[in-house]
Amino acid sequence: MKQIFPLTFMTHNDIPHWISHLQKIENVIAPHKNGINSFSFGKVSDPKCVILNYDRTLSSIKKYFLPPKETLFSFSTDGKETTSSKVEPINAIFLGVHNYDLEAVFRLDHNFLSGHAESQYLTRRQGALFIGVSYTPDEWHFSNSVLKDGEPNHSGGFDLFLHEIEDGYLLETLTESGQNLMKGFPLPEFDGDIPKQQSFNAHIDGGFEKVTDVFSRAWDSPVWESYAEKCVGCGTCNLVCPTCFCFNVEDEVDLDLKTGNRIRTQDGCMLRSFSEVAGGEIFRNQKAARMRHRLYRKFKYISQETGESWCVGCGRCSAYCTAGISIVDIVNDLIHDSNREIGA
Amino acid sequence: MMQIFKSIPENMEANLYLPSMGTITQTHNLTKKEKWFEIQMPETHSFSYNPGQFVEVSLFGVGEAPISITSAMKNPGLFEMTIRDVGVLTEKIHALNSGDLIGIRGPFGNGFDLKKFKGKDVLIVAGGIGLVPIRSLIHTILNDRKSYGRLIILYGTKSSQDLLYKSELDQWETHPGIEFQMTVDQPSPDWHGIVGVITTLIPSVTLDLENTVAAIVGPPVMYKFVLLSLLTKGLSDENIYLSLERRMKCGVGKCGHCQINHSLVCQDGPVYHYPELKKLQEALK
Numbered sequence: 250m251k252q253i254f255p256l257t258f259m260t261h262n263d264i265p266h267w268i269s270h271l272q273k274i275e276n277v278i279a280p281h282k283n284g285i286n287s288f289s290f291g292k293v294s295d296p297k298c299v300i301l302n303y304d305r306t307l308s309s310i311k312k313y314f315l316p317p318k319e320t321l322f323s324f325s326t327d328g329k330e331t332t333s334s335k336v337e338p339i340n341a342i343f344l345g346v347h348n349y350d351l352e353a354v355f356r357l358d359h360n361f362l363s364g365h366a367e368s369q370y371l372t373r374r375q376g377a378l379f380i381g382v383s384y385t386p387d388e389w390h391f392s393n394s395v396l397k398d399g400e401p402n403h404s405g406g407f408d409l410f411l412h413e414i415e416d417g418y419l420l421e422t423l424t425e426s427g428q429n430l431m432k433g434f435p436l437p438e439f440d441g442d443i444p445k446q447q448s449f450n451a452h453i454d455g456g457f458e459k460v461t462d463v464f465s466r467a468w469d470s471p472v473w474e475s476y477a478e479k480c481v482g483c484g485t486c487n488l489v490c491p492t493c494f495c496f497n498v499e500d501e502v503d504l505d506l507k508t509g510n511r512i513r514t515q516d517g518c519m520l521r522s523f524s525e526v527a528g529g530e531i532f533r534n535q536k537a538a539r540m541r542h543r544l545y546r547k548f549k550y551i552s553q554e555t556g557e558s559w560c561v562g563c564g565r566c567s568a569y570c571t572a573g574i575s576i577v578d579i580v581n582d583l584i585h586d587s588n589r590e591i592g593a
Numbered sequence: 594m595m596q597i598f599k600s601i602p603e604n605m606e607a608n609l610y611l612p613s614m615g616t617i618t619q620t621h622n623l624t625k626k627e628k629w630f631e632i633q634m635p636e637t638h639s640f641s642y643n644p645g646q647f648v649e650v651s652l653f654g655v656g657e658a659p660i661s662i663t664s665a666m667k668n669p670g671l672f673e674m675t676i677r678d679v680g681v682l683t684e685k686i687h688a689l690n691s692g693d694l695i696g697i698r699g700p701f702g703n704g705f706d707l708k709k710f711k712g713k714d715v716l717i718v719a720g721g722i723g724l725v726p727i728r729s730l731i732h733t734i735l736n737d738r739k740s741y742g743r744l745i746i747l748y749g750t751k752s753s754q755d756l757l758y759k760s761e762l763d764q765w766e767t768h769p770g771i772e773f774q775m776t777v778d779q780p781s782p783d784w785h786g787i788v789g790v791i792t793t794l795i796p797s798v799t800l801d802l803e804n805t806v807a808a809i810v811g812p813p814v815m816y817k818f819v820l821l822s823l824l825t826k827g828l829s830d831e832n833i834y835l836s837l838e839r840r841m842k843c844g845v846g847k848c849g850h851c852q853i854n855h856s857l858v859c860q861d862g863p864v865y866h867y868p869e870l871k872k873l874q875e876a877l878k
């Protein structure tokens with residue numbers, strides 16, 4: 250039976266003390282301010298520097314499980330010696346995670362568990378605890394258009410969850426691990442309800458059901474070309490996406506030329522080189538074809554097997570697109586274009 | 594259903610990306626560009642494969658590339674591959690000889706499903722370097738010849754200098770169990786055989802349409818034309834298998850490089866049943 254834990258209340262002043270308490274248990278990774286309007290997850294050293302009220306971080310917490318660059322093994326160039334790189338469990342408390350970023354971690358889990366289970370990702374993934382925080386959607390978030398539970402205050406999957414209210418936070422305890430984190434840090438119980446969710450500004454018209462429908466017949470839509478015209482093919486949308494996991498593998502040789510490392514680096518399907526086959530042919534040479542592939546990966550290919558959207562609606566690819574392209578606009582245009590076609 | 598991480602799966606490999614070391618036991622230059630290698634894997638490494646599978650071949654400090662297996666499974670741990678020199682890695686591999694070590698991961702991919710070929714007439718259409726992977730199927734059939742009906746092999750290359758496994762081609766021409774035909778597109782003066790692209794060979798072949806299974810391997814440009822002439826002949830989609838070359842990287846379904854539509858070539862392919870392949874719009878364009 251699912252245990253129900255009482256809601257508790259924390260003031261803004263309590264937060265740094267609480268983080269110090271958590272740090273005694275495990276490393277804490279949380280959002281920090283990074284420049285004027287930019288945020289990023291980092292290991293907490295000073296609890297006062299943690300920002301819980303943020304719109305989005307440039308990169309998601311996936312960097313802790315799937316680093317942008319990592320060594321797969323070291324070698325001697327004569328092939329006589331190879332040594333796998335040691336990978337350690339992350340063993341950390343992720344504090345201040347938005348609902349969509351945890352959903353994204355679950356999608357990465359799926360990728361690295363299915364078929365050949367990958368030790369690099371799965372080993373790191375051990376010992377992660379998640380403390381969520383509610384957020385106020387800005388012009389780019391659209392999680393409730395794609396996720397079954399995409400509300401900014403949806404706490405499912407977290408160990409603990411902070412609901413922002415006027416003078417502090419309501420703390421929801423969801424798991425026993427979460428309850429253990431609170432041992433030795435007593436808080437007053439809160440007698441009342443979790444505040445209502447904040448509403449979204451960006452929407453996919455008709456939600457994920459409509460998305461599934463339109464992606465069954467959007468292949469030849471002229472919409473791809475109309476957005477590809479503006480796209481510069483920089484791959485930023487792949488790099489910032491919390492569910493993109495594609496990578497490249499290459500060798501780096503040390504200066505002595507006797508030893509080196511085989512490394513993997515983040516790669517992206519929007520880059521022209523991504524689909525190059527031996528002999529130099531690039532089979533997704535057109536930007537429109539690459540954009541279509543990226544969106545089909547988010548909305549159809551894995552979704553038709555799992556029933557879940559592989560886009561979690563974080564809005565990063567729109568917010569950071571070099572050419573100002575919004576993924577919500579693309580999908581809505583596909584929907585309107587297909588409506589026109591069938592005369593609806 | 595989405596799988597969410599709970600604990601480390603029991604069957605997880607220590608490092609999917611770490612090659613085992615094979616030893617080159619024989620080599621042979623087939624053409625100016627193609628070299629054949631026989632590789633012995635260490636005894637500790639259980640290595641068995643199906644025709645049509647591929648391996649990832651590594652030189653440390655240079656990189657890794659997907660290479661088709663060109664032999665039929667015989668002694669455990671022993672296999673052959675033929676490598677075309679197309680870049681830095683393959684050039685360095687060409688410089689290797691007997692006794693040298695080479696990194697191998699795999700075998701990967703599905704390979705040909707022999708159940709679909711047994712008891713049937715087998716039509717093999719190989720264009721250019723496509724003979725390399727399909728030779729694994731040809732040898733598999735020859736090793737168990739009585740389990741199959743006719744074995745018809747059609748092979749086409751650009752010029753006579755590009756013909757692979759020449760002494761073997763001579764044997765196939767006189768082999769009582771093989772109906773073999775080849776053609777070259779740009780003949781040199783000493784060429785006395787058939788001239789033209791591979792599809793020139795198809796009209797004159799008589800097929801028992803109900804009982805023939807075709808396997809096609811070649812450069813992407815060839816597929817459309819070969820498919821068209823086979824279908825015109827009356828062969829049904831159901832009886833056609835093709836093998837695709839895509840830039841495989843990880844070989845284990847993780848890196849995304851080999852994906853065409855929803856299909857990962859390194860997992861679902863490289864051999865595809867034509868009715869399945871038709872659903873992949875990106876496959877034959």
Ligand code: SF4
Nearest residue numbers: 490560561563564566
């Ligand atoms: S596709 Fe864009 S909005 Fe969707 S999860 Fe990726 S970055 Fe976020």
Ligand code: SF4
Nearest residue numbers: 480481483484486570
């Ligand atoms: S970030 Fe924008 S411009 Fe860059 S590849 Fe993605 S869609 Fe194109």
Ligand code: FES
Nearest residue numbers: 842844848849859
């Ligand atoms: S080669 Fe990496 S996913 Fe297929």
